[in-house]
Amino acid sequence: PPLDTLLNLDDIERVATRQISHKAWAYYFSAADDLISKRLNNEAYRSILLRPRIFIDVGKCETSTTLLGHGVGLPVYVSPAAAARLAHTTGEAGIAQACGKFNAIQLISTNASMTPEQIVKDAASGQVFGFQLYVQVEQSKSEALLSRINKLSHKIKFICLTLDAPAPGNREHDERASNMAATQSVTSIVQSSSTSKPPEGSGGTISIANQLFLGTDSRLTWKTTLPWLRKQTNLPIILKGIQTHEDAHLASLHAPLVQGIILSNHGGRELDTAPPAVHTLLEIRKYCPEVFTKLEVWVDGGIRRGTDVVKALCLGARGVGIGRAALWGLGAGGPEGVERTLEILKAEIETCMRLLGVTSISELGPKYVNTRAIEHL
Numbered sequence: 001p002p003l004d005t006l007l008n009l010d011d012i013e014r015v016a017t018r019q020i021s022h023k024a025w026a027y028y029f030s031a032a033d034d035l036i037s038k039r040l041n042n043e044a045y046r047s048i049l050l051r052p053r054i055f056i057d058v059g060k061c062e063t064s065t066t067l068l069g070h071g072v073g074l075p076v077y078v079s080p081a082a083a084a085r086l087a088h089t090t091g092e093a094g095i096a097q098a099c100g101k102f103n104a105i106q107l108i109s110t111n112a113s114m115t116p117e118q119i120v121k122d123a124a125s126g127q128v129f130g131f132q133l134y135v136q137v138e139q140s141k142s143e144a145l146l147s148r149i150n151k152l153s154h155k156i157k158f159i160c161l162t163l164d165a166p167a168p169g170n171r172e173h174d175e176r177a178s179n180m181a182a183t184q185s186v187t188s189i190v191q192s193s194s195t196s197k198p199p200e201g202s203g204g205t206i207s208i209a210n211q212l213f214l215g216t217d218s219r220l221t222w223k224t225t226l227p228w229l230r231k232q233t234n235l236p237i238i239l240k241g242i243q244t245h246e247d248a249h250l251a252s253l254h255a256p257l258v259q260g261i262i263l264s265n266h267g268g269r270e271l272d273t274a275p276p277a278v279h280t281l282l283e284i285r286k287y288c289p290e291v292f293t294k295l296e297v298w299v300d301g302g303i304r305r306g307t308d309v310v311k312a313l314c315l316g317a318r319g320v321g322i323g324r325a326a327l328w329g330l331g332a333g334g335p336e337g338v339e340r341t342l343e344i345l346k347a348e349i350e351t352c353m354r355l356l357g358v359t360s361i362s363e364l365g366p367k368y369v370n371t372r373a374i375e376h377l
């Protein structure tokens with residue numbers, strides 16, 4: 001169907017689901033165990049009520065803001081996600097093309113299906129990327145990769161270290177799909193030769209997630225990993241996968257080495273029943289609000305509407321990531337499908353702001369939301 005007949009992110013997901021392979025769908029859609037965190041990610045936003053103010057001039061409305069000091073057209077960025085070429089041949093470069101049109105930041109996954117050089121090659125002037133790192137057991141591989149990223153620092157402006165995945169989550173949709181079909185080879189840019197081969201006896205039926213995880217280091221710590229990373233790069237560092245106020249506070253003690261955190265449960269794909277980002281936001285507001293002044297706080301998981309984005313911003317998030325939604329956009333219509341996704345979100349954010357009586361992102365704050373329904377959790 002023509003992309004302009006797709007009116008919301010659910011429409012786009014439905015079309016993508018029809019168009020991509022079952023195996024790709026299973027990998028993208030899947031989440032851990034019973035998909036409870038995945039479901040709550042979205043439901044938590046739906047349970048927050050908005051508190052619109054009236055009789056305010058909203059003739060002009062501006063969605064632009066800054067993330068880590070970089071001007072962006074909207075507070076939404078694209079979360080790092082593996083294997084975009086399973087959705088469309090243009091892969092992560094297709095997502096980059098769409099982000100360029102909206103001046104949106106894209107985080108490139110360690111497990112991207114194209115090289116970082118290919119992904120940033122045709123970027124718009126001034127377009128900003130981040131690089132998401134999974135540290136490898138063979139540290140020299142990560143060091144080599146980071147030295148490539150350093151050479152792309154005119155486009156890749158920060159490193160995002162993902163910490164919520166020291167082991168792959170139990171994703172049964174992905175696993176079932178892998179047992180059905182002969183495993184199509186999915187390898188990340190750091191994987192080559194020996195360490196990345198499926199273990200003996202797996203019979204080629206290892207799931208995509210488990211395949212991509214091979215070689216990833218499970219032994220990272222605050223003490224050892226941050227100093228190592230600082231030696232490898234001068235780029236700003238943000239930490240992804242913070243799920244408690246305790247860890248948000250710990251991260252803030254590492255400022256300015258650490259410049260930001262992403263509250264995320266990995267789209268519900270790692271530990272099932274881990275909290276939605278918005279719960280962690282509320283915890284931080286309650287127990288360690290100073291975190292918001294020391295670090296930029298971004299969130300992801302379950303974003304499907306402009307109102308979800310606005311609610312997160314009201315509670316102190318500065319950036320809001322979309323993971324699956326970008327992949328569904330790519331699956332539904334290649335780069336133009338991702339553009340449509342961003343266009344819908346931007347329009348919905350604008351409408352929400354106007355109806356709240358707000359005309360700039362900086363005005364958003366807790367007085368515009370009622371979070372009572374999710375506070376008992």
Ligand code: FNR
Pocket residue numbers: 027028029041079080081082109110111112132162240264265266267268269300301302303321322323324325327
């Ligand atoms: C992810 N995510 C992810 N995160 C990360 O740090 N590195 C990665 O390689 C991946 N890969 C990945 C693949 C796929 C298919 C998905 C769906 C997700 C997690 C991602 O960055 C983000 O946290 C979630 O996707 C956000 O939730 P939503 O927007 O998908 O609900």
